[in-house]
Structures are given as structure tokens and as C-alpha cells.
Amino acid sequence: MADADEDVIHAPANASTQPEVDLSDETQDFRFLNHLNFFADSSPGIPRRGEKDFEPNPTELQADVLAASRGAMHNALSYPRLHGAKTRVIAFYAPDGYVPPAQPDRAKPKAEEDGKSSESTPKPARPLPNSARISPDACVYVPSPKGQFFKRMGQADSSSRIWLLPEEALYLIERGSLDIRWPRPSASAGGPGEEDLSVPMSLQAAYACFMGRGSLTLERYSVYTGLKRLGYALVRAPGWCDDIEPQDTDVSDGSKAAPAKLHGPGLAGILGSLFNWIHDPLSTASTATGPIIGTGIHRHYMDVYRKLAIIPWYDPVTAPERHPFDTAPPFRVVFHVYKPSTPFKKSAPPPPDFRIAVVSTRDQTTMPTMTQLGALLESTPLTPRVGGKWSGVVSYLRIADSAFGKEKLYENKGGPQGPKRSRTNQKPRKQRMQTMEMSIVHRNRAQMDLAHLSVTYHLCWVVDHRELKMLSAPIGAIVVALARIYPTLVTALRQTHPSRSGSGLATHIGAKIYISYDTT
Amino acid sequence: MDFQPDLPIPISYVSGRYLLFSIDAVTYLRREHHICGVLIGTLPQIPQQNVFLGLPLELMPEEARLLVDKGVACIVDEAKAHDGMNTLLEEDRRRYLRDLESQGLHVSRIQSDRKERNREQTLKKLEEKKAKAKAKANASAAAVQTPTVPEEATSTPSPKDAAIVDIFNAEDRSSSPSTATTSMPPQGAVAITPATSYPPLPTPPPSSHLSAPAVPPSYPLFAHLHSKGYFLSPGLRFGCQYMAYPGDPLRFHSHFLVVSYDWDQNIDIMDLVVGGRLGTGVKKGFLIGGAQKGIDEVDSEADRVDTVRAFSLEWAGM
Numbered sequence: 152m153a154d155a156d157e158d159v160i161h162a163p164a165n166a167s168t169q170p171e172v173d174l175s176d177e178t179q180d181f182r183f184l185n186h187l188n189f190f191a192d193s194s195p196g197i198p199r200r201g202e203k204d205f206e207p208n209p210t211e212l213q214a215d216v217l218a219a220s221r222g223a224m225h226n227a228l229s230y231p232r233l234h235g236a237k238t239r240v241i242a243f244y245a246p247d248g249y250v251p252p253a254q255p256d257r258a259k260p261k262a263e264e265d266g267k268s269s270e271s272t273p274k275p276a277r278p279l280p281n282s283a284r285i286s287p288d289a290c291v292y293v294p295s296p297k298g299q300f301f302k303r304m305g306q307a308d309s310s311s312r313i314w315l316l317p318e319e320a321l322y323l324i325e326r327g328s329l330d331i332r333w334p335r336p337s338a339s340a341g342g343p344g345e346e347d348l349s350v351p352m353s354l355q356a357a358y359a360c361f362m363g364r365g366s367l368t369l370e371r372y373s374v375y376t377g378l379k380r381l382g383y384a385l386v387r388a389p390g391w392c393d394d395i396e397p398q399d400t401d402v403s404d405g406s407k408a409a410p411a412k413l414h415g416p417g418l419a420g421i422l423g424s425l426f427n428w429i430h431d432p433l434s435t436a437s438t439a440t441g442p443i444i445g446t447g448i449h450r451h452y453m454d455v456y457r458k459l460a461i462i463p464w465y466d467p468v469t470a471p472e473r474h475p476f477d478t479a480p481p482f483r484v485v486f487h488v489y490k491p492s493t494p495f496k497k498s499a500p501p502p503p504d505f506r507i508a509v510v511s512t513r514d515q516t517t518m519p520t521m522t523q524l525g526a527l528l529e530s531t532p533l534t535p536r537v538g539g540k541w542s543g544v545v546s547y548l549r550i551a552d553s554a555f556g557k558e559k560l561y562e563n564k565g566g567p568q569g570p571k572r573s574r575t576n577q578k579p580r581k582q583r584m585q586t587m588e589m590s591i592v593h594r595n596r597a598q599m600d601l602a603h604l605s606v607t608y609h610l611c612w613v614v615d616h617r618e619l620k621m622l623s624a625p626i627g628a629i630v631v632a633l634a635r636i637y638p639t640l641v642t643a644l645r646q647t648h649p650s651r652s653g654s655g656l657a658t659h660i661g662a663k664i665y666i667s668y669d670t671t
Numbered sequence: 672m673d674f675q676p677d678l679p680i681p682i683s684y685v686s687g688r689y690l691l692f693s694i695d696a697v698t699y700l701r702r703e704h705h706i707c708g709v710l711i712g713t714l715p716q717i718p719q720q721n722v723f724l725g726l727p728l729e730l731m732p733e734e735a736r737l738l739v740d741k742g743v744a745c746i747v748d749e750a751k752a753h754d755g756m757n758t759l760l761e762e763d764r765r766r767y768l769r770d771l772e773s774q775g776l777h778v779s780r781i782q783s784d785r786k787e788r789n790r791e792q793t794l795k796k797l798e799e800k801k802a803k804a805k806a807k808a809n810a811s812a813a814a815v816q817t818p819t820v821p822e823e824a825t826s827t828p829s830p831k832d833a834a835i836v837d838i839f840n841a842e843d844r845s846s847s848p849s850t851a852t853t854s855m856p857p858q859g860a861v862a863i864t865p866a867t868s869y870p871p872l873p874t875p876p877p878s879s880h881l882s883a884p885a886v887p888p889s890y891p892l893f894a895h896l897h898s899k900g901y902f903l904s905p906g907l908r909f910g911c912q913y914m915a916y917p918g919d920p921l922r923f924h925s926h927f928l929v930v931s932y933d934w935d936q937n938i939d940i941m942d943l944v945v946g947g948r949l950g951t952g953v954k955k956g957f958l959i960g961g962a963q964k965g966i967d968e969v970d971s972e973a974d975r976v977d978t979v980r981a982f983s984l985e986w987a988g989m
Contacts, residue, residue, distance in 0.1 A: 203922055204918075204922055204923055206917040206918065207917055207923065217921065217922050221702065224698070227725070228694045228698075230714070230725075231778065231863050231865075231866075232864040233861045234861060234862035324864060325713045325725075326713040326715055328718075333756055350756075350764055351865065353692075353864065353865040353866060353868040354726065354864060355692040355867045355869075358690060358727060359683065359868075362686040369688045376711075376713060377721055380713060380720060380721050381719070381720075382719060
């Protein structure tokens with residue numbers, strides 16, 4: 152065991168031989184940007200990682216290289232955000248939020264000013280159905296949208312102006328794709344000379360005005376923009392607003408019932424029923440008083456194994472659905488994320504590929520508690536990700552439920568015995584495969600970044616003896632981390648199952664939560 | 672390059688975070704005060720990647736506090752400052768717009784110049800190629816000539832540039848030869864989104880400055896290491912509080928993973944093992960430290976910094 156231990160630790164030491172190196176993990180030398188031709192319109196590739204020195208020495212060479220690096224950084228960062236005549240998209244800041252176009256005094260001059268007199272058709276009183284989709288937080292509108300960005304962003308109102316949410320507007324202005332204007336100084340009669348005075352908004356002004364608007368925090372924005380830069384599409388999830396309480400939704404009675412169930416018999420109740428199901432009702436003995444196997448006739452090893460499987464396990468499929476607002480605010484899904492390859496329609500977003508909750512690790516320094524995680528997981532049918540952020544650095548955690556108990560290892564041990572329960576066999580097996588893949592791929596990273604959780608022990612054997620060599624460390628290791636952080640949880644479990652030993656407890660926790668770390 | 676901004680530098684306080692938008696301030700603080708921060712914005716020239724990021728620069732509260740304590744910077748509530756945008760005088764607006772326009776004209780002139788130069792270069796290259804081909808055809812027997820290749824390699828930094836030039840060249844030829852005279856007449860000034868709002872807005876008066884940022888208990892260690900010449904950056908990536916770099920992170924790898932403890936705090940041996948092993952695994956030292964005096968025993972944070980002690984751990988194995 153000790154040898155395997157050492158291997159795992161030393162693996163990252165020869166990081167240079169690893170094929171996958173995350174460039175964004177470190178400050179890059181901006182000189183490499185100089186090789187890119189900014190004025191060419193072909194998209195430049197990302198430069199290779201450069202060599203760095205070990206420590207400063209008083210040589211002139213080093214000073215020169217450093218000065219060159221800083222100069223390159225200065226040049227790269229001072230590159231202006233330009234809007235060529237052809238690609239320029241003008242937008243206007245509306246400090247008061249969405250204004251329906253029925254008010255001609257606001258809508259008309261803007262339409263004219265963009266040279267679009269066709270816009271001045273009398274505004275119909277009936278709004279298009281998607282006017283209702285415009286969030287009250289939207290504060291920037293684009294009178295004549297063009298370009299690819301509005302396929303995945305913004306909502307059009309009845310006069311085909313596109314209204315952008317603050318994060319969308321900020322993202323676009325930051326990447327130099329949108330020219331946002333301040334609103335006109337006053338409602339002065341807009342002569343043609345007056346229109347020149349719409350001042351462009353600076354990046355600084357955009358941050359000052361949009362940040363904090365409609366619960367947009369810098370953490371959320373960092374996550375948003377980081378994923379946008381990678382090509383994902385993001386939309387706000389229903390849990391966006393922190394202040395929404397469960398009672399002002401009409402499903403409040405349903406959502407109240409769910410937590411009661413969880414805090415009362417909750418997990419144990421579900422487990423109990425599964426436990427009973429696993430058990431043969433015809434069994435002649437009870438585990439509390441007699442031998443587990445009992446005195447029945449056992450014609451097959453399978454029967455014996457099935458009776459030995461007394462440790463209850465958790466199945467995420469049977470867990471009750473919960474309302475998103477049952478979750479405590481930081482651990483609540485705020486973004487739905489779509490991969491670039493997912494066909495995405497603004498009007499009817501498909502089920503998201505990822506759900507993201509954003510947590511500031513400055514304010515929230517511990518891992519979520521079991522209750523918080525449980526609530527988060529139960530409110531989502533799929534895998535959420537938690538993005539943690541600490542002063543500009545974002546890291547993502549993927550949190551998933553897995554039902555280790557679903558896979559009956561003893562059943563596919565001997566091959567020919569399998570087909571008996573092929574239905575329950577197939578699905579979990581796939582799950583296990585995924586789990587193993589993920590843990591192997593991210594092994595080193597998980598170890599590095601969850602280090603402050605005291606990842607020291609490997610408890611894989613709890614999951615299954617025979618798979619010991621195949622399972623990688625972090626699954627078990629994280630089990631320990633969680634158990635250490637949440638002693639109350641362990642106590643609770645002990646009370647629920649007084650007869651179980653420590654390893655059994657670990658199984659529960661391990662079966663419930665699996666975390667892999669990933670810095671996309 | 673060695674631009675000296677007016678002190679104190681205003682740090683924008685936006686929704687609870689400390690940001691810098693002026694590139695001159697960023698370069699100056701990095702060069703003179705070893706404050707790097709974290710770039711969080713998108714680079715407009717290559718927007719679809721996360722390796723190189725651009726302005727704004729986010730400062731940790733510790734960094735902002737350090738600068739404020741040194742008298743180098745001040746904190747400005749940016750949302751409030753931008754209320755002044757509504758009351759901007761008309762002539763100020765006009766002047767500002769004129770400035771922007773002249774900048775835009777300048778940029779578009781540079782762009783068209785560059786285009787022109789590129790064209791000329793490619794044309795020249797084409798001619799050279801033609802001449803070379805002719806020469807080769809003429810004297811195909813004398814195949815011992817290699818001199819032009821290395822020369823070219825030095826003049827163009829990467830083969831990619833050549834490819835870009837080729838693309839450009841192809842485009843140009845296909846469009847029309849007559850564009851040479853009329854290529855992008857500088858009729859339209861390029862519109863510019865400025866990075867900061869401080870030409871149109873007046874510099875905020877000192878009375879409007881916010882108080883120094885609140886800092887976490889790890890601040891004394893931060894300030895201590897900073898005073899020793901280390902560059903510090905947030906440590907989330909390595910599961911610590913700060914990363915300590917011996918020099919500018921642009922050119923040096925970090926040496927320490929830094930975690931701060933209170934003087935009387937019990938340290939879990941597991942944390943030490945974990946930090947030590949992790950640090951050694953990534954070729955860094957695991958550094959712990961803290962201030963001997965509590966905040967109530969001294970007059971100011973600065974006094975605590977003098978009482979900081981730090982220790983580094985290395986995983987040796989037996």
C-alpha cells in the first residue's frame with residue numbers, strides 16, 4: 152500500500168512529462184503574445200509555455216528579459232477595443248431597466264439615430280410573447296442587432312431591439328464586440344445635432360454600472376466570462392436571485408414536504424426500503440438477532456451473497472425531487488451551461504449540459520455540508536458543477552451522485568452467472584466505468600487542490616476488495632476528507648446504524664458523494 | 672514604458688471587489704510595488720481563450736490594503752463616481768468625443784498604413800520568388816544555394832506570419848488590383864471603447880475616498896512576505912492562501928505555498944503532512960507563518976507585521 156502511496160505523490164513531480172499541462176494555471180509570459188499578429192483576422196493559436204528562471208539574480212540578461220516581458224504585457228493589455236465601421240454594433244444603456252417600446256419618447260429617437268426610420272412604425276400594444284422573457288435585470292439594448300453573438304444571448308422585444316442582461320453586455324464590451332452608449336444627458340428635444348453627444352461607455356463604467364445589478368457578482372461574472380471564452384453558452388438558472396424565498400412560489404407546500412422527509416427519516420427511510428428490497432422477504436432470520444445467512448436452503452452462491460449485502464446504499468434515482476429554492480443561497484444553481492456543440496435555441500433552451508453554482512471561496516472557506524450538497528444534488532436531475540473563486544482564480548468542482556451499491560459485483564464475478572439480473576447490471580456498470588475514468592484522469596489534480604481537505608488515506612477497499620488495484624486513490628481519499636469535515640454527519644449516521652463499523656460509514660458517505668476536480 | 676501615474680492611484684471598488692482599469696497603473700504597481708493582482712478580463716485581440724487575460728485587474732483585499740497603507744493608492748466607489756456621468760457638461764462631452772474621434776482616426780490611419788506595408792511586403796516577396804524561380808530555371812544545375820532561407824526565418828518570427836501574409840496576399844489578388852490607391856480611405860474613424868472613464872470624469876476628490884479595505888487574519892503574513900520582496904498571488908490553485916514568487920511571476924516560478932495560522936492556533940498534523948507533501952510534489956516549499964501579536968495587542972496592522980515568523984516545510988521521506 153505504501154508503495155502505491157508514494158507513486159501517487161511523486162507522479163506530479165515530473166509534471167513536465169505530462170501531456171496535459173494547463174496553461175492557465177500559471178502566469179504566462181506575455182512576450183509570447185508578440186508572436187501573434189493582432190491585426191490579422193485569422194484566429195491566432197495559443198502560444199507555447201515558456202521557460203522561466205528559478206530565482207532572480209543581478210544579471211543584466213535577466214533584467215532585460217523581465218523588462219521585455221513587462222513591456223509585452225503592457226502592450227498586450229493596452230490594446231484598444233476597436234469597432235470597425237462594418238462590424239460595429241451600438242447599444243444603449245438603460246439605467247432604469249427594460250422599458251417597453253410603447254413609450255415613443257424613448258424608443259423613437261434611438262431608432263432614428265441609428266438611421267433606421269423604418270423602426271418608427273406605431274408600436275403595437277400587444278407585445279410579442281418573448282417580451283415577457285426579458286428579465287427585469289436587462290439594462291442594455293441593441294437597436295439593430297447583427298453578428299453571431301445574439302444567437303445565444305439577449306432577448307428581443309416587440310420592436311426587435313435586443314435586451315442584454317448585465318453580464319452579457321459586460322462580456323461583449325469587454326471583448327470589444329459592443330459599443331455601449333450612455334443614455335442621452337436629458338430628455339432634450341433630440342435634434343440631429345444632439346445625437347452626437349451620446350458618449351461611449353468605458354469598460355470601467357460598464358463594470359461600475361453593471362456589476363451588482365440584479366445579483367450579478369464578480370464571482371458569477373468571472374465564471375460566466377471564463378466559460379464564455381471557452382465557447383460555452385450560458386443562461387441564468389431559476390435560482391439566480393438570492394432573495395427568492397420558497398414561500399413566494401406556488402409549489403411551496405410541495406417543497407416543504409421534501410425537507411421534512413429529508414431531515415426526519417429521510418435518507419435512512421429510503422435506505423431502509425432499499426434494504427428491505429435487497430433482503431429476501433422470505434428470509435428466515437433477522438440480522439438484528441440472528442445470523443445473517445440464516446438456516447434456509449442455499450442452492451447458489453448468489454443467494455448467499457445477496458443476503459450478505461446488508462449495508463444499505465443510496466440510490467440517487469429514487470431520491471425525492473426538490474425545488475431549486477430549497478437550497479441555501481451560495482450552493483444554488485445559478486447558470487445553465489451548454490457545450491458549444493449542443494444545438495441551442497434562445498427561445499427554447501434544451502436541458503443544460505452542466506449546472507453551475509458559484510461560490511466565493513473567500514466568503515465560504517469550507518466545503519459544502521452534506522445537507523447543502525444533498526439539497527443541491529436533489530434539486531438537479533443531472534450533474535452540477537461548483538465554481539469556486541478566490542480573487543480572480545476560478546476552479547471548478549464536479550459533484551455527482553453515484554450509487555455504488557447498484558453494481559452487484561458478486562453477480563458478474565463468474566461471467567455465466569450474470570444474465571439473471573441483466574437489467575440492473577447494465578446501467579450501474581456504465582456508471583462505474585465513468586467514475587473510474589474520471590478519477591484516473593484527474594487524479595493528480597484532485598490531490599493537489601483538495602489538499603487542504605487533508606486527503607491522506609485511501610479507503611478504496613471499502614468499496615470493493617477485488618477492485619482495489621483498479622480504483623484510484625481520490626475516491627476513498629475524499630471520503631476521508633468529508634468524514635473529517637463533517638463530524639456531525641458521521642455521528643448522525645452512527646446513530647442511524649449503530650451496528651455498523653467505521654468502514655460501513657465510509658461506504659455510506661462514499662456512496663453518496665463523489666467529487667472530481669477539473670480545471671476547464 | 673516607465674510611466675509614472677499620479678499618486679495616489681484610484682482603485683475601483685466595484686461590488687465588493689478591488690479592480691484596476693488603467694494599464695499604466697497596472698504596469699506601475701507591478702514594477703515599483705510588486706503588486707500583480709489577477710487579470711480577469713477578456714483580451715479583445717484574442718477573446719476566445721483563458722490563457723492570456725486582460726484588464727481589469729482584480730486585487731486581493733490584502734493587496735489593496737497594502738497599497739493604501741503605503742499611501743500609493745486610494746479606494747474609490749466607482750458606482751458613485753459614475754453618477755457624475757449624467758451631469759457631465761455639454762462642452763466636456765463634446766471635447767471628449769472629439770478626443771475619441773481623433774484617437775480613432777489615428778488608429779485607422781495606423782491600420783491602413785500597416786495594411787499598405789503588408790501589401791508592399793508581399794508584393795516584394797512575390798517578386799523575389801518569381802525572380803528566384805526564374806534564376807532557378809536558368810541555372811538549375813547550380814543547386815548549391817541555401818542562403819535565403821535562414822534569412823527569411825529571422826525576419827519573420829514564426830511560420831504563421833508567412834501563412835497570414837499568404838492569405839492576405841491571395842485575398843488581395845482576387846479582389847482587384849485597383850485597391851492600391853483607395854485601400855481604406857481614412858474616412859471613418861474607428862470607434863473606440865475606452866478602458867477607463869477618467870478623461871470625461873473628473874478625478875474624485877480625496878474626501879470621497881473609501882476607507883482602507885478590511886483584510887483577513889492572514890494579512891500580517893502577506894505583508895511580511897511582501898516586505899521581503901516576494902510577489903504574492905492567490906493560492907486557490909494549490910489549495911493554499913498565497914503563492915510566493917521570488918520575482919515577477921512573469922519570469923519566475925513560485926517557491927512557496929503560503930498558509931497563515933494564528934499564533935496560538937493548533938495546527939493539525941495532517942495539514943502539515945498534506946501541505947508538505949503537496950509542496951514538495953510541485954517543487955515548492957510549504958510555508959506557514961503568523962503574527963505573534965494579536966490585533967488587540969498592538970496599535971496597527973503594521974506593528975503586527977514586524978512580529979511575523981514564518982517556517983517552511985519540506986517533505987524528506989525516511
